[in-house]
Every structure is written in C-alpha cells, then in structure tokens.
Amino acid sequence: MTVAEVVIGLIVNPIAGIGGAAGLAGSDGQGVQHDAALRGGRSHAADRAVEVLRAIRVHLESGAALLLVAPGDMGAATARAAGVPHQVLDLTVGEPTSAADTRSCAAALAETAVDLLLFAGGDGTATDVAAGCGETVTALGIPSGVKMYSGCFATDARAAACVADRVASGRATATTLAEVVDLDEAALRGGRVAPRLTAALRVPVSPVVQPRKAPSAANAAGEVAALAAAAAHLVSDGVPTALGPGGTTAAVSRALGLEPTLLGVDIVCDGEIRASGVSEPELYDWAERGPLRIVVSVIGGQGFVLGRGNQQVSPRVIRACGPANIVILAAESKLIALGGRPLLVDTGDAALDEELSGYRRVLTGPRQWTICRIGQSFSTQVDHHDRRSA
Amino acid sequence: MSRLPVAPKPPLRRFHQARWDEPIVFELSTPGSRGVGVTGPDPAIGEPNVTLPPVLARATPPALPELSQPQVLRHYVRLSQENLGADFNIDVGQGTCTMKYSPKINEVAIRDARLIDAHPAQDVADAQGTLEIIYRLERMLAEISGMDAVSVQPAAGSAAIWANVSMIRGYHAARGEADQRTEIITTAFSHPSNAACAKTAGFTVITLQPDANGYPDIEALKVAVSDRTAALLITNPEDTGIYNPRIREFVEIVHAAGGLACYDQANANGILGITRAREAGFDLSHFNLHKTFSTPHACGGPAAGASCVSAALEPFLPGPVVVRDADGTFRLDADRPLSIGKVSPFYGVIPNIVRAYTWIMTMGAEGLREVAEVAALNNNYLAARILAVPGASMGYPATPDRVEQVRYTWQQLADETGVTTEQIGWRIADFGTHYWTSHHPFVIPEPFTLEPTESYSRAELDEYARIVAEVAREAREDPETVRTAPHRQTVHQAGDEDLDDPDRWAVTWRAYRRKYFGEGVTP
Known part of the structure; x- marks a missing residue:
C-alpha cells in the first residue's frame, strides 16, 4: 500500500x-x-x-x-x-x-x-x-x-x-x-x-487559476503587498494615522515594520505605534486633537468600508477627523469582485452616511487609484443590481 | 475499390494538430555541424580583432547550436506546424487583436533591394524613396485621424502610447506644470498599456469604472479631474466593443481642467472613415499598424505604431522627423528642441511602414470605410450566431450595440455545467482555431472576446459559430471532454505557475540552464 x-x-x-x-x-x-x-x-x-x-x-x-x-x-x-x-x-x-x-x-x-x-x-x-x-x-x-x-x-x-x-x-x-x-x-x-x-x-491564494494574454505576477498576495507598500508610503508623512482592522491594513502595519493589533485600531506615526487597540473614546480623543488620518479597507465580497468590524470609527470620530482624511484601501481584484456594486457605509448616522456617499478615490496600489461610488446600504446594492439586470 | 466521388465533409472539421515532439534547437546541436561555410573577412578590411574596438571582441565564442541547413529548415517548419497561425485558422477568437489578413503581395514590396540593402545610416540622398513612403504614410494617417502631424517611429502600439505619454509630459513641462500635473486618468476597459505607460513615465494613474450601462462613468470623471490632471488616456470603442457616444463630453471635461486628451485607437477597425480623433476634440491619438492597417502581428513584434498629434503637440513629436523641402527632396530634421527624442532606433520598423502604406494605397479612401462597415457587419452577424448558443450572452451591458467586437460571457453555461471559459478555449483549439478570454482582471465573468474583422467570409464565420456551439453542447453533455481538452493538439494542458515565479521562469536557454542546473553561476 x-x-x-x-x-x-x-x-x-x-x-x-x-x-x-x-x-x-x-x-x-x-x-x-x-x-x-x-x-x-x-x-x-x-x-x-x-x-x-x-x-x-x-x-x-x-x-x-x-x-x-x-x-x-x-x-x-x-x-x-x-x-x-x-x-x-x-x-x-x-x-x-x-x-x-x-x-x-x-x-x-x-x-x-x-x-x-x-x-x-x-x-x-x-x-x-x-x-x-x-x-x-x-x-x-x-x-x-x-x-x-x-x-x-x-x-x-x-x-x-x-x-x-x-x-x-x-x-x-x-x-x-x-x-x-x-x-x-x-x-x-x-x-x-x-x-x-x-x-x-x-x-x-487564487483559488481558480485563470489564463492570461500577458503574463502577470499579480496574484492576490503580490497585489496586497504592493498596496500595503503604497499605503505605508502614504502614511509616512508625520501625520498620526489610525489603521483600522482587517488583513489589508495589517499588511500596511507590517510594511511599516510594526506588529498590528488583530481586529483592532492602532495609531501609527513616524514609524511607531503610538497607541494600539484603541477604543472609540480614545480614537475620538486623537481625532479631536488632530490632525488624524484614518485608513480603512474594503471587506471583500461585501464592499463595506465603515460600520462593519470597525465600529470604533464612529460618526463623531469621522466628523472630528473630517471625511476627507479617511483613506480607503482595496486591492483592485477586490473592487472588481464586487461586480459593479458600490462600496458601502453604515455608520449608524444617516446624515453622515449621506455625506460620505458619492464618488471617492480608493488606493489600489503604488501611484494607483480607482474612483469608486459609495452607497449607503443594502438597498443601494439591490437597486444597482436591478438596474444592471434590467 | 473505387474511392470516388470524394466523400462530403462533415460540418465540423476533423482537425488534428501536428505533434513532432521536437527538441529545443540547442538540444539538436552536433559539434562541428555547419549550415554555411563562412568565408574570411575581405583582406581590405584587415584583421577584425585589430580593427574592432576591444569592447566588441568576445573572449569566448557564443554558445550557438551547430546544425546543417536542412536540419534548421525541418526544425522550424515543424515548429510552424505546431501552432495556430493567422494564415490557417479562422482567427476571429482573439478579440481586441484585430486579426485581419496581411496581404502577401505586400511581402513582395518589402523585399525590394532598395529597401533590404539600405543601411539605416545611409546618406538620405540614397534613401529618398524610403523617406517618401514614411512621409506619405504619415500624411495619410494624419488624414485618417484628423490630427495635424504624425510619427511612425514607434516600433509597436504600446511604444506609440509611450511616445504619447512622453509628449504629454513634455507639453506640461514646457508650460512649467510638470510638477503639478502628475495624474493620468484612464478607464477599466481601456487597453492596459495606457495605465502601464503612464505609470512607467512616473504618473499616478486614476481608473474610472464602467457605469450601469457599460460606459466609462462620466460622473466619476468629473470627480477625478483637477489641476493635477495631465491627461485622459481612453480607448474607444473599448475592448467590450462598445462605442462611447459621449466621448466629446469626456474630452471637454478634461480640457476644462487643463488636461490633454489622448485617444487609444490602436484598433480603429470599426471606425475607419466614420469618425476621427479630431472631431472628438482629442490632442493626441495612436494607431497600431498591425491591427487596423494589416501588418503582421508576428508573435509579439516587430510591430509598428503611429502617434498622431494636434498642431500644439507637434513640436514634441519623436525625432528626427521626415520633412519635404520646396524642391521635393526629403530630409531628416533633428533640430527640434522640444522633441521627446528617439522612441526607437533609427526611423521605425520600415518593413511594416511599407506594408501599411501599400495596404492603404490598395484600399483607397472608399476601401478603408468599407473595411469598417464590413468589420461591423461581420461582428454583428457573428454575434447573432453566438447569442443563439444556449449559455452565451452579451455580458455587461446586455444591450446589443457593439461595433467591431463583443466581450461575451459564459456565466450561464458555467453556472449550469461548471465548465469555465478557459476550459472552453482549450477545447476550441481541438477544432483548429483560436479563442481568447479577456485582459486581466476579468471584469466580466467567464468572458470571451470575438472580433471577426473584415477578412472572413460568411461561411467561415458560420464554421466558427458551429465550433463554439459544439463545445457548448459538449459542456452540457460531455463536460469531461471539455475539462480535459485539448485532445488533438501538440501539447495538452500546460501549467502556468512557472511564469509567475522569477526563480523558475526562463526566457532564454542560458537562463534555463542556470536556474535548473546551476550552470554558469559563479559562486
């Protein structure tokens, strides 16, 4: 045998x-x-x-x-x-x-x-x-x-x-x-x-190997590594940055040579972790003192950027920090896997969700952004899906 | 026993590819074998090792394979039988590549001794004919694009995009805005070379996604433009075959922000004589001579591209440029301080320039428009046949308006059978023809892209559609045959993992020997 x-x-x-x-x-x-x-x-x-x-x-x-x-x-x-x-x-x-x-x-x-x-x-x-x-x-x-x-x-x-x-x-x-x-x-x-x-x-990685016209080294791991390097470069400007939960943001921490808090929010600045696993009140303090940049990633398949797994980034935190100071990260394959559905926010504050919706830049790699539409809820998705199917 | 009359052929060709099990040419080498007895140098030249600069003299001879002439001939003819070349398959399955007929008469033109015996550094007085062809082709392409000036120096389509991006950079630099205008906008369905060239030139790339109707999202463009915008690089029709009717609005939005608009018309096969970059307001555009203008694709080159620009961008064209003096003689003008310089050695790929010139001259203006009309007609005829195949659909969006190609989807077939578009491609090769999915990443699920051009007859399009229908039938009734295809090809499924791993990929024999057998590695 x-x-x-x-x-x-x-x-x-x-x-x-x-x-x-x-x-x-x-x-x-x-x-x-x-x-x-x-x-x-x-x-x-x-x-x-x-x-x-x-x-x-x-x-x-x-x-x-x-x-x-x-x-x-x-x-x-x-x-x-x-x-x-x-x-x-x-x-x-x-x-x-x-x-x-x-x-x-x-x-x-x-x-x-x-x-x-x-x-x-x-x-x-x-x-x-x-x-x-x-x-x-x-x-x-x-x-x-x-x-x-x-x-x-x-x-x-x-x-x-x-x-x-x-x-x-x-x-x-x-x-x-x-x-x-x-x-x-x-x-x-x-x-x-x-x-x-x-x-x-x-x-x-890459559950189903796809054929190619031009060879590409862009498997999912390489794509996330390139994105993490780009984001690490972006946040290395001396502005305190809150890195939200998720695999992509954890990769950013590691690209900075730091060990992230899994499933938590860390504040990094000048190549150091200033606070790890911060709570909503702590994050609010940082935002109030300012300036603060918040980096969040897209939940794959789902499209949520706020309100899922990162509730520490609450409406008052977002208002204090300023929506313009929120940077969204997503590997291009993650955006494409959404099949044309918008990114989603559900902060629990409808007025803020409204303010955050519309078109925004999403960092997808080094010197590489995609303009994405942000919607507010599942109803947006359903609506979009219906229009696509019609 | 009589074998006549000739038996009728079945509707599906009983194809089988040659399988020679041919070694790599280096493995065929026999020390001492020679194809040509090379004579020594002319005594008038002197001893080469003395007259050549030391930097050019090899210490050890190159490790070339040693073979006789008939061995070399057999080797390469066998290899040629082991592929699906454009001259013997119904090559409509490689959408976006514009696989049209490359007329053989044009090969006669490029074998003219006045071309093949000319040295690139020859005095221009001896090359007036070649310069005239370059000049005349550039003027014809200016007319076809509507732009003011053209350079056919780029040695490929992507090289033309690179030249255009370089001119965009040069234009903003000349206005003192090089440091400010650092962003280039493109679209998800534009050819990926646009984003690649922009990045290589140091720009940040902003990508627009398609809207619900499959057009680039114009609302996203309004958000994307700013005083940092250097240019919009956009393909139209896009690789989906969809023509963006609001293209002029796109250009106006970018112009209002102070950016330039650059039109990727590598594949202009559906719009020749119908619409031009000029009318849409563009500042730059480019053609691939091997797509629209019939020169051979040649398995990755050498190709040829044409960069077309407005008068404002003309000073930045690659140089030297061919000019015609008042007395009718042609010369090279290299005194152009704003030029981006050379984008290829010497003057471009002359054989392809001559082929494209010959093709345009044989077609004439009416012929060019007819090319576009027949290409669109063929595409829409084939689309009707393909959409009749259960499981195939138009993809996204579902509206049927396509120009010269269609990116279809097998989503339904895949859902029902588990057979993927990649597997269908493997099986279609068993019927002696090509099939291609899409650029990566796959935005449309289970995609396939067909582009019939003007070169195929109705009977040939019917044959291709029958092959597609047969493989779709097999996917339902005998999926194992499709999943394990190809069965009648030179090679079966080849893993592609090695292509992603720098430690394992090897594009030369020397690299292969080094990476797999440790040869030639100095410790």
Missing part, C-alpha cells in the same frame, strides 16, 4: 443554509433550525461537498491522497454518498450536531496536520472551524450557508473542487490569511445588520 502524500480533511455542517430558502436569513440557533425545517428548509452542504469529493476521486482511489472526514452527517455520510475511499475521525458528535462539534472536529483535523481542510457551511461554520483549527492549517469553505461574507470561501463548489484537485495532486499552493466575518443573526432578524470580524483562516 502506498502512503498517501496528501491528506484532505472534510467537515460538513449538515444544517448549513437551512434557513435560506425558509427566509430566515441564517441558520444559527436550534429554534431557528427547527422553524426552518418546518418551513421546508433544506441544507445543500452535503450535496456540494459530494461534488467536490467526486472531483478528487481519482487521487483518493489511487491512494495519492487520503480523505479524513468528521463522523456521521458531518462528513462520513457525505464521503459514502460520493462513493470515495475515506477514513473517519475517531470522535463522537452530538445528535443533532452543534457548533462545538465543528470546533472539536476542526481541532482534531489540525492535529493530524491535514494539507487542506475543506468545510461545507457558511460564515458561522467558518467561525467555528477557525476557532478549532487556528491559523496554521490551510482551509477552504465550500459555500453552503445562507451568508458567505467571509473571505475563506471558494467562489462556488466547482472552484473549491478545482483547488482541492490541485492540492490532492500534490501541487503546492501559496496561502494567505483571510478574514472570517459573521453576522449576529438574532439582530439581523430584528432588522439590524451587525456583522463582526470573528477570526482569520489560512486559505489558498
């Missing part, structure tokens, strides 16, 4: 997405799951995972790759449905399964040092996987939840299959840290959208 060179892990959240068709905007909480089932909700997570497993069947059958799955409905059933060889983690999971099961399975797969941890679910699943496996394991979401705002999902099941095939056939894949974002679904159902940055996951 040959020893498998590559180990692929799989976790399926069997209730992921169940609240989608049921119109519940999510699937968190057993009460919601019960309601969703009553309304005819059904999870597609297992189906999508089967599609991915079938795409790597040849590597599993040849023994070149080993598939290690979570027990029962969280993986083993899916592997059986796909008809592929697999081994099952020596764990027991609850009935019904829970978020804690996802975390313990992810931790067990991390301990086994899997080369790629595939998980089928949504943002909640991603959050639990990240809590279980940390930032060292390379993971990739097979999008199956109601909301996939996080940056750790393939664009669809077939893109996930493409990456899995690449890893299973032993080809090296560069990785990068992606933001995991989750919504407070109870608040959402109450009419309030309140996503928060929950974790970071290590994911493969």
Whole structure:
C-alpha cells in the first residue's frame, strides 16, 4: 500500500443554509433550525461537498491522497454518498450536531496536520472551524450557508473542487490569511445588520487559476503587498494615522515594520505605534486633537468600508477627523469582485452616511487609484443590481 | 475499390494538430555541424580583432547550436506546424487583436533591394524613396485621424502610447506644470498599456469604472479631474466593443481642467472613415499598424505604431522627423528642441511602414470605410450566431450595440455545467482555431472576446459559430471532454505557475540552464 502524500480533511455542517430558502436569513440557533425545517428548509452542504469529493476521486482511489472526514452527517455520510475511499475521525458528535462539534472536529483535523481542510457551511461554520483549527492549517469553505461574507470561501463548489484537485495532486499552493466575518443573526432578524470580524483562516491564494494574454505576477498576495507598500508610503508623512482592522491594513502595519493589533485600531506615526487597540473614546480623543488620518479597507465580497468590524470609527470620530482624511484601501481584484456594486457605509448616522456617499478615490496600489461610488446600504446594492439586470 | 466521388465533409472539421515532439534547437546541436561555410573577412578590411574596438571582441565564442541547413529548415517548419497561425485558422477568437489578413503581395514590396540593402545610416540622398513612403504614410494617417502631424517611429502600439505619454509630459513641462500635473486618468476597459505607460513615465494613474450601462462613468470623471490632471488616456470603442457616444463630453471635461486628451485607437477597425480623433476634440491619438492597417502581428513584434498629434503637440513629436523641402527632396530634421527624442532606433520598423502604406494605397479612401462597415457587419452577424448558443450572452451591458467586437460571457453555461471559459478555449483549439478570454482582471465573468474583422467570409464565420456551439453542447453533455481538452493538439494542458515565479521562469536557454542546473553561476 502506498502512503498517501496528501491528506484532505472534510467537515460538513449538515444544517448549513437551512434557513435560506425558509427566509430566515441564517441558520444559527436550534429554534431557528427547527422553524426552518418546518418551513421546508433544506441544507445543500452535503450535496456540494459530494461534488467536490467526486472531483478528487481519482487521487483518493489511487491512494495519492487520503480523505479524513468528521463522523456521521458531518462528513462520513457525505464521503459514502460520493462513493470515495475515506477514513473517519475517531470522535463522537452530538445528535443533532452543534457548533462545538465543528470546533472539536476542526481541532482534531489540525492535529493530524491535514494539507487542506475543506468545510461545507457558511460564515458561522467558518467561525467555528477557525476557532478549532487556528491559523496554521490551510482551509477552504465550500459555500453552503445562507451568508458567505467571509473571505475563506471558494467562489462556488466547482472552484473549491478545482483547488482541492490541485492540492490532492500534490501541487503546492501559496496561502494567505483571510478574514472570517459573521453576522449576529438574532439582530439581523430584528432588522439590524451587525456583522463582526470573528477570526482569520489560512486559505489558498487564487483559488481558480485563470489564463492570461500577458503574463502577470499579480496574484492576490503580490497585489496586497504592493498596496500595503503604497499605503505605508502614504502614511509616512508625520501625520498620526489610525489603521483600522482587517488583513489589508495589517499588511500596511507590517510594511511599516510594526506588529498590528488583530481586529483592532492602532495609531501609527513616524514609524511607531503610538497607541494600539484603541477604543472609540480614545480614537475620538486623537481625532479631536488632530490632525488624524484614518485608513480603512474594503471587506471583500461585501464592499463595506465603515460600520462593519470597525465600529470604533464612529460618526463623531469621522466628523472630528473630517471625511476627507479617511483613506480607503482595496486591492483592485477586490473592487472588481464586487461586480459593479458600490462600496458601502453604515455608520449608524444617516446624515453622515449621506455625506460620505458619492464618488471617492480608493488606493489600489503604488501611484494607483480607482474612483469608486459609495452607497449607503443594502438597498443601494439591490437597486444597482436591478438596474444592471434590467 | 473505387474511392470516388470524394466523400462530403462533415460540418465540423476533423482537425488534428501536428505533434513532432521536437527538441529545443540547442538540444539538436552536433559539434562541428555547419549550415554555411563562412568565408574570411575581405583582406581590405584587415584583421577584425585589430580593427574592432576591444569592447566588441568576445573572449569566448557564443554558445550557438551547430546544425546543417536542412536540419534548421525541418526544425522550424515543424515548429510552424505546431501552432495556430493567422494564415490557417479562422482567427476571429482573439478579440481586441484585430486579426485581419496581411496581404502577401505586400511581402513582395518589402523585399525590394532598395529597401533590404539600405543601411539605416545611409546618406538620405540614397534613401529618398524610403523617406517618401514614411512621409506619405504619415500624411495619410494624419488624414485618417484628423490630427495635424504624425510619427511612425514607434516600433509597436504600446511604444506609440509611450511616445504619447512622453509628449504629454513634455507639453506640461514646457508650460512649467510638470510638477503639478502628475495624474493620468484612464478607464477599466481601456487597453492596459495606457495605465502601464503612464505609470512607467512616473504618473499616478486614476481608473474610472464602467457605469450601469457599460460606459466609462462620466460622473466619476468629473470627480477625478483637477489641476493635477495631465491627461485622459481612453480607448474607444473599448475592448467590450462598445462605442462611447459621449466621448466629446469626456474630452471637454478634461480640457476644462487643463488636461490633454489622448485617444487609444490602436484598433480603429470599426471606425475607419466614420469618425476621427479630431472631431472628438482629442490632442493626441495612436494607431497600431498591425491591427487596423494589416501588418503582421508576428508573435509579439516587430510591430509598428503611429502617434498622431494636434498642431500644439507637434513640436514634441519623436525625432528626427521626415520633412519635404520646396524642391521635393526629403530630409531628416533633428533640430527640434522640444522633441521627446528617439522612441526607437533609427526611423521605425520600415518593413511594416511599407506594408501599411501599400495596404492603404490598395484600399483607397472608399476601401478603408468599407473595411469598417464590413468589420461591423461581420461582428454583428457573428454575434447573432453566438447569442443563439444556449449559455452565451452579451455580458455587461446586455444591450446589443457593439461595433467591431463583443466581450461575451459564459456565466450561464458555467453556472449550469461548471465548465469555465478557459476550459472552453482549450477545447476550441481541438477544432483548429483560436479563442481568447479577456485582459486581466476579468471584469466580466467567464468572458470571451470575438472580433471577426473584415477578412472572413460568411461561411467561415458560420464554421466558427458551429465550433463554439459544439463545445457548448459538449459542456452540457460531455463536460469531461471539455475539462480535459485539448485532445488533438501538440501539447495538452500546460501549467502556468512557472511564469509567475522569477526563480523558475526562463526566457532564454542560458537562463534555463542556470536556474535548473546551476550552470554558469559563479559562486
């Protein structure tokens, strides 16, 4: 028997997405799951995972790759449905399964040092996987939840299959840290959208390799590095600068030789961190004293620049600092992935949102800006989408 | 057994590419083999090692492959059979490249001894004909663009953009505004060489996104312009095939801010004789002679470009320029203090200048307009055939107004089958023709860009459309065949990761030997 060179892990959240068709905007909480089932909700997570497993069947059958799955409905059933060889983690999971099961399975797969941890679910699943496996394991979401705002999902099941095939056939894949974002679904159902940055996951770079006319070294990591260098240059002018949360702004700190506070706001000036992990009142103090520049980045796929994960940058902070002193960063690929939708702000202050909307420059790289439209809310997106489809 | 009458051909060509499994020419080398017995130098010249400056003398001979003439011939003919050259495929699949017929008669013109035997440093009295062709071609391109003066010195389309950006920089410098006007505005669907040349010249690049109708967003332009604006570099029609009817307004907004407007008309194939840079108010424009004016693409050059400018920009043209004296003789004028100087060695790519001149002369003014009309007609005919293929659509925006090319999308087919545009391209090669997606990044999902030009017959466009329809059918009924294509090509799927890694890419044999085998590396 040959020893498998590559180990692929799989976790399926069997209730992921169940609240989608049921119109519940999510699937968190057993009460919601019960309601969703009553309304005819059904999870597609297992189906999508089967599609991915079938795409790597040849590597599993040849023994070149080993598939290690979570027990029962969280993986083993899916592997059986796909008809592929697999081994099952020596764990027991609850009935019904829970978020804690996802975390313990992810931790067990991390301990086994899997080369790629595939998980089928949504943002909640991603959050639990990240809590279980940390930032060292390379993971990739097979999008199956109601909301996939996080940056750790393939664009669809077939893109996930493409990456899995690449890893299973032993080809090296560069990785990068992606933001995991989750919504407070109870608040959402109450009419309030309140996503928060929950974790970071290590994911493969450029999930689907595209053909080219002219060769280009611009993979996502290179693009962010170039953008970070440009932003680092921009903020090296002696003006105190608040660097908001996110992977892009963290890269700016590192380009300055500084270690950022993950998920927090740091004040940098003259190559030093003046204050780290500042609270809203602290940030307001800095803005009041002035001058202060605030650097924020775009949440990939979502387009939010203010009001998501960076609530420290509150309306009074923005007013004190002056909207003109807010610099927005985004890799060009992130802007294009928005598919023509505008950037979004939701500071909680409608008048300020109005003031911030319109056209603005977004830094995309060294000596490189794109003029972007900023809208105020999801309604702008829906409106834009309708116009595009018409 | 009788084999006649000849069996009818099936609707889809049963193509198979040659597969020679040919080694690299260096691997074919046999020490001592010779193709030509080179004679020694003329005794009148003297001993070369003595007469040449030491800096030009090699210490060791170059590591050239050693082969006989027939070996060299076989090698290169085999390689030529292993590609999909413009002369034998229905080359409508490489949109934005304007793959039109390069008339073979023009190759006869450039083999004239008065051209091929001329030395670039020859006395201009001996090169009056060549200078006259340059002069006359520049005057014709001035008429076609409506601009006042033209230089055909740039050796490629992007070199013409570079010349234009250099002139923009020179113009603002001459007015004392070089330090102030540091920004160049372009659009997401303009050719990427515009942004690249602007950046190379030191400008900051501001990109405008398309609006909901697919046009560059004019509201974004109003926000983008300021007293820092040096110029707008804009392609029209853009690579989507969409003509921006408000182009004059764009120019006026930039002019009002004190910037220049520069028109990328590399591909003017849909507008020849119909609209000109002059009428839209532009200060500069450029053509690619290998797109609109039929000179061969030649696998990445040498090409030729033409920079066209208004009278205000004429002093900045690359030099020396060809001028005609009152007595009808031609000479080179290098006494131009504001000129940006040379943008290519000597006077440009003379063979392509002659080919383009010959092409324009054979077409005539009416012929040029007919080119644009037939190119637009062919494009719209092919579009009707392609849009009848389930899963293909016009992309963004969905309105059907396209000039000479269309950037389509396979979004629906990809959603339904999981087959991507890249995979479709692999499979189309199995039918003996090209297919291209889009520049990067992909703004339109699962894109493909077709541009039929005026060179293809209705029957040929029908054949191409049948191939596209067949591959789309396979994507639904037999996706594995498409995903694992090509099956009838010289090579199958080639990984491109090495092209992104400086430690692994190798564009010369010497670099390959060094990077992979450590040869020639001094510790």
